[in-house]
Amino acid sequence: MRIRMDKRSKLIDAGVEAYPVGVERTHSLSEIREKYAYLEADDTTGDVVGITGRVVFVRNTGKLCFATLQEGGVDGKGTRLQAMLSLANIGEEALAQWKALVDLGDHVFIKGEVISSRRGELSVMAESWAMASKALRPLPVLHAGLNEETRVRQRYVDLMVRDEAREMVYTRAAITRSIRETLHRHNYVEVETPVLQLVHGGATARPFETHLNAFDQKMTLRIATELFLKRAVVGGIDRVYDMGRVFRNEGVDSTHSPEFTTLECYEAWADQFVMAERMKELILDVADVVGTRTVQTEAGEINLDGEWRWLGVYPGLSEAVGEEITPDTPLERLLEIGDAHGVKTDALWTQEKAVVELFGEIVEPTLINPTFVYDYPPSAQPLARPHRENHRLIEAWDLIIGGMERGTAFSELIDPVIQRERLTEQSRLAAEGDDEAMQLDEDFLRALEYGAPPMGGIGLGIDRLVMLFTGVGIRETILFPLLKPEGH
Structure with a gap:
């Protein structure tokens, strides 16, 4: 977090918004995937788009960097899209800033041409980029997953x-x-x-x-x-x-x-x-x-x-315990039946309360x-x-x-x-x-x-x-x- 805070400070010191009010987004990632699904390997389109997403993977090599952006989508299924940043397209200074300032979890804006990589991966080849929101906490390791306690306590991370x-x-x-x-x-x-x-x-x-x-x-x-x-x-x-x-x-x-x-x-x-x-x-x-x-x-x-099906309380309980249970069955007998079936009983129950409790403990779990x-x-x-x-x-x-x-x-x-x-x-x-x-x-x-x-x-x-x-x-x-x- 100290490293990420330093990067935030560097952005601000350079006069760059770490949390801009907005960016020139033109398409969602799912719209790009749907519209350009026809592209084959090493295709270009000439179409320039502006996309945003959370960085969930990044690979910074010499003159060409790769990043996978993710968004939530409209149906809960996360959509991912590759962004490519090359020295030839964005210049030395912008590429150096990308390598120095971008971390996993950041929201970034990419403006560039929709293409298909040599391996057939639908991508946006950047001509410029900008920070949309700097993440100060690192994402969990995606392949390791989250334990249940973290999932429910930090649901926002779970959703990510x-x-x-x-x-x-x-x-x-x-x-x-x-x-x-x-x-x-x-x-x-x-x-x-x-x-x-x-x-x-x-x-x-x-x-x-x-x-x-x-x-x-x-x-x-x-x-x-x-x-x-x-x-x-x-x-x-x-x-x-x-x-x-x-x-x-x-x-x-x-x-x-x-x-x-x-x-x-x-x-x-x-x-x-x-x-x-x-x-x-x-x-x-x-x-x-x-x-x-x-x-x-x-x-x-x-x-x-x-x-x-329809099942009466008294007939259902009678069948389960092997004897007829009616509104006249004494409370003492119901408590004995409960004890025999491992039900925790209470001598303060009324007769009707005992019937309902015994049905809930003995019969209800069997009704699939x-x-x-x-x-x-x-x-x-x-x-x-x-x-x-x-x-x-x-x-x-x-x-x-x-x-x-x-x-x-x-x-x-x-x-x-x-x-x-x-x-x-x-x-x-x-x-x-x-x-x-x-x-x-x-x-x-x-x-x-x-x-x-x-x-x-x-x-x-x-x-x-x-x-x-x-x-x-x-x-x-x-x-x-x-x-x-x-x-x-």
């Missing part, structure tokens, strides 16, 4: 040196664009819901807390967008969605991040079965954008064109192909409506693919009396020390009291959907994931 890192950015953008296009096709409108909230709700999770000085008011960051979207449906926006960041003050691992992106959408006059069709269409449309309906996971190959897990006990989802045929169940499902939950949906609870009872019970749990319980949201209940139409709702984890189609962990799918401070 790995095509896969840039491709992830474009893949994720294509996935979110596909989701929006599918929803717009069904006449959904995108809205924005508050990130700062007085009362956290819409999910069972521990929130981040903050303080609003203007109101001298304790606030939380949203853990879900659900309750505000339902307010919009009450107001007459029949099909509505929000795609954005939510924040949960919980664990960090290969499938969980404290901040992540969700899609939530709500549709008046729909139920859990309508929303299952919406979910399937969303994911298959994404598959077509990514380019495959067959995905590879650690659990095996998954064909999304196959059957999307797309499966809608439905007919949950009521406490599993306090915002879902009672089952139309069995009051001891609710109308809700989780979509499991590759042994992992990817999304969820409800026939939404719109009865304000039952909703108040559910949220009151959640508040009781919060008062007893449950950090993940919901709070009683009086304004949300007031909205329901004006009359909400029957509706269905979806929650879809965008990061986990990207993970499904790319096969990487959550830290790779998030461009700048939250990390411990360096040296922590």
Whole structure:
């Protein structure tokens, strides 16, 4: 870095901009490659262009220097192009400055003729060059690669040196664009819901807390967008969605991040079965954008064109443990079953909590192909409506693919009396020390009291959907994931 700082000083002392406001760029590297792909070995064109790029390779010989320039491209695939600098074309002083001042990682500007070298390499033969941005830190050794910690902590370096890192950015953008296009096709409108909230709700999770000085008011960051979207449906926006960041003050691992992106959408006059069709269409449309309906996971190959089965919570758990499990199965017996299957249990669980936990630990990891897990006990989802045929169940499902939950949906609870009872019970749990319980949201209940139409709702984890189609962990799918401070 000292050497590079010295070179920066030499540029400035010579009256040369080390970081000019701009250069006379006429073409991107990808445009040059596309336009002149027809050239054969040792061809010339007479066309003079101005190009820019980061120097990722340089070979300085006597009278002829070679450099490989790189740019990100429009699809994440890095484009490279050779630049040639000869004594005869740029003169002794310019060539000497190139050799003395240019390092790997610098952005440079080359003006010259498009040619093909004697070996058939598409190139620009320079007639002049200029520094576009002097790099003060050296690039990592490209062929050695980066370790995972460096990749996520210094993502900007990762993007420089790995095509896969840039491709992830474009893949994720294509996935979110596909989701929006599918929803717009069904006449959904995108809205924005508050990130700062007085009362956290819409999910069972521990929130981040903050303080609003203007109101001298304790606030939380949203853990879900659900309750505000339902307010919009009450107001007459029949099909509505929000795609954005939510924040949960919980664990960090290969499938969980404290901040992540969700899609939530709500549709008046729909139920859990309508929303299952919406979910399937969303994911298959994404598959077509990514380019495959067959995905590879650690659990095996998954064909999304196959059957999307439905599996009840109680029948599924019963089959897995080899005995019938019902809403009347005693808690003591459920805890014994958990112990027998190596599940860490808690004597403070309710019977319904034990059923859900056992299903998640014993059954869920075995569900590789797309499966809608439905007919949950009521406490599993306090915002879902009672089952139309069995009051001891609710109308809700989780979509499991590759042994992992990817999304969820409800026939939404719109009865304000039952909703108040559910949220009151959640508040009781919060008062007893449950950090993940919901709070009683009086304004949300007031909205329901004006009359909400029957509706269905979806929650879809965008990061986990990207993970499904790319096969990487959550830290790779998030461009700048939250990390411990360096040296922590």
